[in-house]
Structures are given as C-alpha cells and as structure tokens.
Amino acid sequence: MKPRRLAPLIMGVVVVVAAAIDAGWLDWAVVALVVLLIATSLATPVSKRMHSRFPNIGPVGRLAAGAADGAAAKWFALGALAVYAEREGSSLSWQAAAIVAVGVAAVALATVALKPATRGDLRLNLDSVRVSRSLPWALAALSLSASASILALGTWPGFPARIFATIAAVLFLLGAFYVLRRLVNRKVYRERTRLRIEGIGARFAIHISGPPNSSYQLNTWLPLFDKLDERFVIMVREEALYAEICELTDQPVVYSSTLRAVDDVLAMGIGTVFYVNNAAANTHLIRRGQLHHVQLLHGDSDKPSSRNPVSAMYDELFVAGQAAIDRYWDNGIQIPRDKFRIVGRPQVAEISGPMPVVGPKTVVYAPTWNGFFNDANYSSLPHGAEIVQALLDQGATVIFREHPYSNKSAELAQNVQAIQALLAADAAATGRAHRFGPEMFAEMSLVDCFNASDAAITDISAVPIDYLFSAKPIAIMEMRPDVLVRIQGRPTLASASYLAQPDDDVAPWVARLLADKELPGEREAAREYYLGPFGHEGYESHFVDALHEVVQAHEFVGELDLEA
Structure with missing residues (x-):
C-alpha cells in the first residue's frame, strides 16, 4: 500500500x-x-x-x-x-x-x-475543460x-x-x-461529444494504446501528420496516455476506451487508420476490414519488436528501407512483399553530418532500456559506468541520454545515477561540459544530441540506425550477440559499426571508435539499406507524399457496417 x-x-x-x-x-x-x-x-x-x-x-x-x-x-x-x-x-x-x-x-x-x-467511454480534448x-x-x-x-x-x-x-x-x-x-446526464454528454467528433470531418485516424509514458511513440510522427492538409483524429485507449497526448498537440484527441466508442469514431467517414505500435488493442480496429490499416511503428531496429509476426495483419507497412523488409523474411516471417512501402525514416531528416573536430571529441552515449520482457533486454546500462569512464579517460566530452523507460527498472535506475555521478564529478574536476540528467532532456531532443556529437555509443535499438544518417562513427555493445544481422555481402548495421561484447575490454573498443579509421565506406552503404535510397535534400517529403497518397486512395464512402 x-x-x-x-x-x-x-x-x-x-x-x-x-x-x-x-x-x-x-x-x-x-x-x-x-x-x-x-x-x-x-x-x-x-x-x-x-x-x-x-x-x-x-x-x-x-x-x-x-x-x-x-x-x-x-x-x-x-x-x-x-x-x-x-x-x-x-x-x-x-x-x-x-x-x-x-x-x-x-x-x-x-x-x-x-x-x-x-x-463515460468517449471524450474529446476540445471538450474536456468545459465538461469538467x-x-x-x-x-x-x-x-x-x-x-x-x-x-x-x-x-x-x-x-x-x-x-x-x-x-x-x-x-x-x-x-x-x-x-x-x-x-x-452521461448519455447527453456522450452524444454531445460524439457530435463534436463527427463535426471534425476526419479523413483518417491515428490509433495508440499503451502504458503511461508511451506518448513518445506518437510524438515522433505528429509533426509529419501536421504537414498534411487533411483533418484527422488521434484515438487513445487509456486515460493516463490520453492526458499525456492532450499536452502534446492541439489536434483532436479522442479517448475511446470501449469497443462501442471505437466504432462510433470509425463510423464518421474515416478511411485509413495508422498505428504506431503493435498494441493488443489494435485488433479492436483491425476487425473493421472496410478500412485501410497502416502500421508505422515508432522505431526501426534489430529488436524482435521490429519483426513482430502480428505485423502481417495490417494492410500496409511503412518501412524506412530494405533492411526492414529483409528482417521479417530473414526470421521466417513471410509477409507479402507488396504490403511493404519504403518511405524512409523522416525523423532523421534534421540530423546533420560530421563537422571538423578541433580538440577532444564529443560522444553521445544513448543506451536502451531492458524492455517489457526478458528476451527484449539489450540494455548496455549495466556496463555504462565502464563505458563512460573509458570515454573520460580518452578526454571525450559525454552526452548521456538514457531511454525514458530506464527508471522502470531499479537496477537500471541505479546505473543511470552512477553514470550521472561520474559525469558530475568529472565536470567539476576538468570543466568539461558533459550533458546529462533532466536538464539535458528538457533542453535537447535526441536529434539535438546527435548533432552535438562526433560519434555515438549505443546498443541494439533504433538509435544506431537513425545515427547512420549522420555518417558519423557508431559503436554498439551487443548484449546478445545473436541479434544483429550478419550476412556476407549485405551492408548491415553490424558491418558498419564498431562492435563489442559485454566481456570485452572496453578501452580499446572506445579508442577504435574515436580513431574511426576502418568503417566510413561501410556506413554509407548501410545508410541506404536501412534508411532508403533517398538523398538528404527533401528526405522527409517521401514519407509525407506517401501519407497523402494512402489517405486519398482509401477514402471511405458509405456507412461502416457495425454489425460485421
């Protein structure tokens, strides 16, 4: 208690x-x-x-x-x-x-x-202040x-x-x-909310379900949806997540906790539904086969979550590059190839390339968390203090950005505190401007951290794939060496990164990263394989154009059969 x-x-x-x-x-x-x-x-x-x-x-x-x-x-x-x-x-x-x-x-x-x-099971953020x-x-x-x-x-x-x-x-x-x-008057309030939602005239919906602090999964896509000249609603299934997302956007956010509420929203002329994760509640909408269902996910990595077999239930999967398609097939998940559309990963468009370095380098250390299940635990945080100490010994300035979910684990939370204490002590002793903690999160986005760095150390997550766009050197600690794909002749992340195992001597690994004499060419090939065959100029427009095309092509006409 x-x-x-x-x-x-x-x-x-x-x-x-x-x-x-x-x-x-x-x-x-x-x-x-x-x-x-x-x-x-x-x-x-x-x-x-x-x-x-x-x-x-x-x-x-x-x-x-x-x-x-x-x-x-x-x-x-x-x-x-x-x-x-x-x-x-x-x-x-x-x-x-x-x-x-x-x-x-x-x-x-x-x-x-x-x-x-x-x-009530149906709420709209535009009504919340007045109703409450x-x-x-x-x-x-x-x-x-x-x-x-x-x-x-x-x-x-x-x-x-x-x-x-x-x-x-x-x-x-x-x-x-x-x-x-x-x-x-619950029924009166509900009908009033339903009519307000209908009056929005949404052409498509974005659906998200998840525990508290999952709003980042949607937030990574919101700026791109805002660029469409189309009306849409964001459907949220949990109250805590609804509160988070209402603070992120001025777009209509609908709390729809029941199947009845879901159907009420879908029956309002929506033709396409986009998803940002593989939550179990997605099936509540997938069952409406009259609509077009598109999975975006919220990251691209070699984790099992990026090759989940349930992805086969969607009509279309937007992926960053050919690597995402091969990942399913390499693992025996034979989703028809015509379901995939390569659109790039627009979130990386603002990542800048390498800059001339004068003096010690700045390295971003961005470890992942331990996941909801043991088979998704790829976090290098238990070795984080050793990694950061090796960087400090090399004279590097460190930007430490842990995953937002790291505090869900008592062990990882202690690892984070130990690293922060290490950086604080070094900053006091040397004057180096390390960045870490709540202030860094408030002032710098992940892209800002990438742009402020000359190299990155991470583990198996979406971070190294996104960092490929910068063409800067990457080091990955493989907590599970059987996860990263290694196929001869294929430009994989493994072939483009400096790799280490948990039992390896960290200092030489960090030194190879900072010297970066081995892998520049491999990174360029991996960039196209993972992030699509698109140039830096106008990179994100490929995704926005694909969104617009899908919404236009799947306009819903008629009435949704709620008895189906």
Missing part, C-alpha cells in the same frame, strides 16, 4: 481505539486525522490519468483527485465515532446517525464519481463534507459539533447535486 494511503488508515485506527476507550485525547486524534486527510490530498502529485479528468489542477483539483483516498480511514472513523456519539447523548442519536449517513454518502458518492464507467468545470468543485465538496462529518462526531455533542454538521450537510448537498446531475 502506498504511504499516502497507509498514513490516514493508521490514523483512522487510532481514532477507532480512542473512541472505544473513551480517551480524553479523542478530539485531538480526530483533528489530526482530518488534517492528515486534507494535507495528503493537497500534497500528493496528481497522476496523469487524474489530470485527464481535471485539466485545471490546483488546490480544488487536488482535493477532487483525492476525494476517494483514505476511504477506509473515513469509514472506520465514522463508524467508531457514531458509537461514541450515541454513548454521549442517546436522545440525540438520530442526529448522530444523520451525520454518519452524510459522511458515508459523501465518501461513497465521490468513489463512484471517480470510477471510469461514470465518466463543475466536477472538481463537486468532488472537493464531497471530500470536505466527509471530513466535516468526522469533526462533527469527534466534537459531539456541543455547539462546534453542530457547526461542523451543518457545514458537512451543505457541502454534501452541493457536491451531490453536481455529481448526480453529471451521472444522470
């Missing part, structure tokens, strides 16, 4: 004990419980999922978000204090019962109002009503108790009115 929930629960138990033994310090225990409940709500960071419900987060929003927190503590306290109040004045027991009823009803109604089903305007105030009122009920019973009987009871009743009536009105 989280500490913010455990502390009020413990204090609630203390109140129960105090009421049972008729302790003289009961009133102080009650006050402490109420203060703890309110302070916890005000101090607890609002989750991304909750932020999607209350766009304007302030004290009221925080109280609303925490309205259901500490429910067990509130119920324990209300029950124990009801018995205590009845003991103190049996002739007024009906009043004590009424206060208990108000407190319990406030907690229960707030809990119900925060359930996903009561907020009264809800935070209502939930905050219910939260404070429960706390006031506890104070009333804790100070029972007497004038203060009556004041707290009156406050509890008034707050409950206000909160209940707005929450119940919203619950009763």
